[in-house]
Amino acid sequence: MTKFYAILSRLMICLIGVASSLGTANQSNESITSQAKKLDQALISRIIDNRLVYCANGVFHTFNPQQSAKGIAIDIIGPQLYNRLIRSNESLTDFLPEIAKRWEVSEDKLSVTFYLNEGIPFHTTPYFKPSRTLIADDVIFSFDRLINSNNPFYQNHFFPYFQAINLKARIRSIEKLDDYSVRFNLYHPDQSFLSHLGSYYSPILSAEYAQQLKANNSIDQFDKKPIGTGAFKLDSYLVDEYIRLIRHPYAWQIPKLNDRMFEQVIIELSSSGVGRLSKLLSNECDMLAYPAAAQLATIDKQHRLNRLERLTFGTAFLSFNTQKYPLNDPAIRNAVAFAINNPRLMQSIYLDTAETASAFLPSYHWAFDPSIQITHYVPEQSKHILKEKGLENISLTLRVSSNPEPFNPSPIKMAELIQSDLAAVGIDVKIIVHDGQYRPSYFDTHSVDLELTGWNAPNADPDTFLRPVLSCDAIGARTNHSNWCNPVFDGYLDKANMTDDFLLRKAYYQKAQQLLANELPILPLAYSRNMLVYDKSITNTHSLTQGNFSFMKLERYREKN
Template sequence: MRTFLLMLLFTPLLFARPAQAAENKDIRQTGFVYCVNGVIKTFNPQLSSGGVIVDTVAAQIYDRLLGVDPYTYRLVPELAKSWEVSHNGTTYIFHLRHDVSFQTTPWFTPTRQMDADDVVFSFERIFNRKSPWHNVNGGHYPYFDSLQYANAVKSIRKLDRYTVEIQLEKPDASFLWHIATHYAPILSAEYAAKLALEGRKEQLDFKPVGTGPFQLQHYQPGQFIRLQRNPSYWKGKPRMETVVIDLSAGGTGRLSKLLTGECDVLAYPAASQLSILRDDPRLRLTLRPGMNIAYLAFNTSKAPLNQPDVRQALALAINNQRLIDSIYYGTAETAASILPRASWAFDNSAHVTPYDPDKAKKDLQALGIKNLHLSLWVPSASQAWNPSPLKTAQLIQSDLARVGVQVTIHLLEGRFQEARLMETNHDLTLSGWATDSNDPDSFLRPLLSCDAISSQTNLAHWCDPRFDALLQKAVRSQQLATRIEDYDQAQQILSSQLPILPLASSLRLQAYRYDIHGLVLSPFGNASFAGVYRDSDKENP
């Protein structure tokens, strides 16, 4: 039923793919092609737990109240030109810009500019379970559900046309960082009201309307998204008229498209392809540290993985350095914590789990573990944190076989892979996390809190009240030193319990044609394409 509904909602956006040569000629005259492997389930990042919508599309269609500077890692104004925090961190007042227009699309023409009604609507939908929009298209907001903000937000109200107040039940030092993520776009309340009158509420998340630099023109499922310039963009008209996000090819297919000019930008190239990219004078390569982590999650709800000693023994069997050498080719560092080393709360005393297969084998024997068969579930698409998930899984499979543990790999594909990852009949999950927030809470609570199990972001199904209490204590303090101490203790619990094994923190890679300029590669992922332009004189250096 859900598949049918998605197809029905997306149908008006479909169109037959034109001849490739004609398509390329058109794009090279008016815009560029961005190639990334991914699956689209919704155009609203509120409903997503990651992937191409959050990592790529959201920054083009939508804006947020606040942003994060990709160079200073500081909060910066976006749709809110300023903000105030009072009452010991429980009251937040946002002063909105007066000059922001929503996009005019074939399905909606706005009659007013963005104001407080839109901000209240956008956050009420997520945080207020009584909102008539909360349960539309499932009522699941994975990122904010994992943080339990439906319980944490006391009220959201309009003070005047351009001022909004949000009150929390308790102080939360991480709140501004969470609403600066792309999971918190500002939607049009006027568009929502129109859909409600027409009895078509579901279309809010599939025919998007935002204030961003580009708006949706066409979508071909599994093939591409075509965006067109928003001429009324409040920061100024974007330099490119058209952007095509090509979803159709993975692995070497995307590299071939870049080399032949079918792609202008290649997101997340495989590290094994770096030598090819560096040696081609028609291409440029950008690398930056990334706020991401690749990890192996143990399903702690199943025996024998519910035993920390078993998890520790299995971790000793995994040759992490070989993963770094074979998967990342020097573009990542072995992870010692679930927090990337760039995080201000990273525990400097944390150490990488050593590779000791002999000890792993002895420990498993001492625990009475024999003839262990495990299933390892692996998403198929390359990610910001792992360019080659299947190859990583095969290396882990080989490592565990050396200590007598048989692993069967199950490759997950398609739009329902997130739901399958939260089923309880698997043993191991290879996954990762990236965020456009510099607050450690955006890693720890979504991935490992008790509440994140029901929000389907805690793939380990792990719950420790001591750990959760430390996270809650940390966000209630406005003192950085206090928060760091709490996060140190939380990381020590993770090290001893090991519900997930951190594997690598990867550099962000992006390859692009020599004539493309203005790309911003952010450590937090999503970046606007508004400043991208093509210099035809530099196409063939």
């Protein structure tokens, strides 16, 4: 990015110099050059002030959140490019209107009708010029492609989140009542249905754009060249370097723009770890998320930087491959769990930015079961179990992402600490590092014993926690890395979804958690907080919430000299 602006600067000096020499032949070369430099600096300053550079963590692989399980598409891209029917409020416990201005659930709980805002424009780009605004057809298309195998935009695509929650088994049909009313008919009452529609996994796409690509035999471009209704639209993308988004001039959620709002967002993809922090410190980027705990002291010394911390519904955990010997035995899974020094992980990885996990759902979640206490560091008990099983010297593989994640700012370091803990009880661990990119084929294997991963639920509904990570359907979606399938567990989730009795729902979810504690397909490690570090010149950061991470209202404030 620095190289780009250096080139732009030199080019502008040349152009202004030529123009000046043609217009005022009697002016000295020195005066012309001085004038050009002043004009150039003003232009460059204007460009810099009106662009937000976000140093991303992780690997980019799709613009469409429907095709992602976690990562940049969910955390950053989706909120800028797209809108949903509804969105979560700041606490992630309720819903607010977005594309839908209101909605109604039928008395029998078998249908949900959404009434849409009128006049919502799609992006206009060199590759698509919409002839109309958003209507019910777009809503129907956006979900039909997820559940209808005859839809050409379903074929040869993978939708991990929706396959994990088995959306097909939830929606009986979707019908258009008129251009601005659409009804979802369900197979059974579903208390979590709105929670899934209110997540960033559920953007509303353009049916007209899809038809254009189909007519041109270019269906494969649909998710590569995105069209949404969000505050920003795609301008350019350079693989492994950056994504440039520019302001959608007709963004419906901001009726009036001001000159302090950002005209473009640049998502910088070329750096990770220390490189991201270096760019932040050298003013090459304005914002980054999930810094390592070891970097916080350096960050806090910088008077021009601010930190924004929020509690999330995120849990870091160690996933056991329950289909592979010896971890198919719950006793061995417990032996591994007893060997891990969680207090050391808290201190070394998180400092004061996370809480030790005692169960899968965070302790501040409404369905949390305080009677469950999974995380205990008892290495002698681990050795005893292994000796009793005749497995005093075993070897395991541990797969881990190289990139920071919302629930784990230093995954490789955590893997190395776990490797050290397990070595102390006689378990040799080989660490396998991957880049964090979601590839269905990559996880289509039972060869790995352990996976250091986690889950950041889109809202407070327990179904968005438990089903995508631990249900039987989630194995096929490659989001259940434990390969654990228990119909009793799935049954508890189904029963909780079909009742509107709050206490009964809570009881079913707590039974599900007790089953997890007994069988231990995953070992919860930490309840994380999301952390964002940004330049103090950026204002309106209160608009960034877990339910709405769009940069549309951010501004840059510069003090006058």
